[in-house]
Amino acid sequence: MVGAQQYGEVNQLGGVFVNGRPLPNAVRLRIVELAQLGIRPCDISRQLRVSHGCVSKILARYHETGSILPGAIGGSKPRVTTPKVVSYIKQLKAKDPGIFAWEIRDRLLADGVCDKYNVPSVSSISRILRNKLGGPLYPVPPLYPVPPQRCWPLHQPYDYYVYLQGRQQAGVPHGLTHGHGPAVPHHAHTHAL
DNA sequence: CTCGTAACGGTTGAT
DNA sequence: CTATCAACCGTTACG
Numbered sequence: 464m465v466g467a468q469q470y471g472e473v474n475q476l477g478g479v480f481v482n483g484r485p486l487p488n489a490v491r492l493r494i495v496e497l498a499q500l501g502i503r504p505c506d507i508s509r510q511l512r513v514s515h516g517c518v519s520k521i522l523a524r525y526h527e528t529g530s531i532l533p534g535a536i537g538g539s540k541p542r543v544t545t546p547k548v549v550s551y552i553k554q555l556k557a558k559d560p561g562i563f564a565w566e567i568r569d570r571l572l573a574d575g576v577c578d579k580y581n582v583p584s585v586s587s588i589s590r591i592l593r594n595k596l597g598g599p600l601y602p603v604p605p606l607y608p609v610p611p612q613r614c615w616p617l618h619q620p621y622d623y624y625v626y627l628q629g630r631q632q633a634g635v636p637h638g639l640t641h642g643h644g645p646a647v648p649h650h651a652h653t654h655a656l
Numbered sequence: 657c658t659c660g661t662a663a664c665g666g667t668t669g670a671t
Numbered sequence: 672c673t674a675t676c677a678a679c680c681g682t683t684a685c686g
Contacts (some may be wrong), residue, residue, distance in 0.1 A: 474682060483680055484664035505658055514682050536679045537668030545670085587671075594670095606661060 478512025485533035486513065486521075494518055495525050543583045544591055552591055553578050564588040 471479040480486065490511060497507045497539050504522060508515040525531055548571065564585045571577040583591070 474684090480681060482682080483668080485680055503658080508659095515659065516661080516683075517681050519661085520681085523660085533670095534679055537677085538670040539675085539677070540670085542671065561666090584671095590671085 469533040474514060476509065478513065478514075479515075485536075486497065486517065486652050488531065491533075493523055495520050498522055498525075543577070543581045544587055547582060548576060549591055552588060553596065556592060556596060563649065571604040577587065 471481045473479055473635075485491075490513065492537065493511060494507055494513065498504065498509070502510070504518050505515055508518045509512075511518075521531065524534075552567055555562055555570055567588050568585055570581055571582050572579065577583070
């Protein structure tokens, strides 16, 4: 079972961590907050029981990107489904919504967008049609009854992270891992906390 | 003592 | 559907 290890291990400082997984956002956020209060990294490390190496990394990342979020874990780089190919597929699908994946593949070859060595497989094309043209992708799917609390739009980084934490607690899994950030995390400005 | 960095053992997820 | 494998994770230890 995964659950056995999932609870975590204890580091030299007495802090709990899950090997291979990012620290919780709440802790990452706290690290940045304390730093902005003027607490030194070595003291943050001891206070939160997080290794100084990790504190150093999170702070450095925050200073250069403005985000406390961990980097994108897992997945593969697109090998054949480059942005150019994807947008061409979008066009074909828009013109003929009933088009089959194998027809798309033939068109990519016939139109010279791809050659036979880099043309996407039928299953790749199907996946593109499903993922890139299927879903709204950002505004969280099931929220008919708008929750009483305002959670969008946000203007400050802090609000954004609080919003994220709220999502996670509400059952939206921590699927922000490789999630193509909602256009938020990459604003290196607004350091007004 | 503080802190940047990399080896290490680990997990993840698009292809 | 499963497998691959390069991306990232935090801790540890070194300098």
